[in-house]
Amino acid sequence: MSAVEKTLSPDDYLQWERAAEFKSEYHRGTITLMAGASRNHNRVTANLSVEIGVRLKNSRCQHFSQDFRLWIPTEEFYTYPDLTIVCGKLELLDDQFDTMLNPTTIIEVLSKSTAQYDRSEKFEYYRSIPSFKEYVLIDSERVKVEVWQKLESPNVWALVHETRRLDDSIQLMMLPSAISLQDIYAQTVGLLHIND
Template sequence: MSAVAQTTYSESDYLLMEEKASYKSEYFRGEIFMMAGGTPSHNRIKENLSGEIHSILKGRQSCRSYSSDQRIHIPSNTLYTYPDLVVVCGPDKFSEKDKNSITNPTIIIEVLSAGSTGYDRGDKFRLYRDIDSLQEYILINSLNIGAEVFRRTPDNHWLLASEGYKLTDSISIKSLEASLLLSDIYDRTQNVLEGVVAEPSEE
């Protein structure tokens, strides 16, 4: 992401600007960052994930999902952002400064792109870990076939708990007592059409 300007904004300034803007931006500690649009594969994966999660949650009253238009807020570190997909279990809680920003996601899913991979894996993940309600953080690669589930442990550590790198693999989502097949996540994406398969990183 890139900063809009070298100007410090208050959270109130940001929320007013965001209400009128024709594009989405993140806010962090006085700075506003415009969010880039996704590629066809990125957007197709988001649609597939939304459909799969909706099917899992259908009939359940305790959990619901939200698309990338739903803003979340982390009061402890000031971040306002729009994850690709959010699941909330239990009553929605909202920011004291903005009734439209959710503060208690249970699951956050981000679809990685060329420009966001480092941020989503690094700084953004560290900021997300300040959310007390967050139990699982799921990363889906839009450039290659690969999915990872990071899960909070009872002693408040984060571990890579489930991963897959082939279309026949599946990932486990403990919070929902469910699993997702990678073939469903990548259905009709360019990754599948080109037969691209990712291997686990050695890092």
């Protein structure tokens, strides 16, 4: 990802982004072009989309892929999470079906270039969303998954599950059944993993 120094208002960015050929993030006037994803990143994202979609088929929740934009007004931040789950009514920014306001779960698939950002600043921005309750980080270069959840206390988050075992599974708050790491990492290549 590389930052482009432009001073655009959020409205100007949105108009520009809707016509652009490539995706970019926006934060308080700065546009950051998004780099293409690796094979493993794309594979993990696709695998998760299938697994989550099956589990939410007859649910009040729905999921969206990385092409669905998220707007966080308190941070003046537009971004594209890898996957989101929304439970209840989907709140949109306007009459265009491309920008959401109320994710319940956000899933980011980590790459070498984005891992630190996804863990720190981006997580901080996400935590300002009132509906946001769960953050899932999945490494695309090695077998590692973290599940963070918001506790009953205001603004307190806890790491509720962390695993590096391919024979393990994760249970997300909004899903009726767990997802195995073997299914998450199916057809990826060259991953480091522990299975003891």
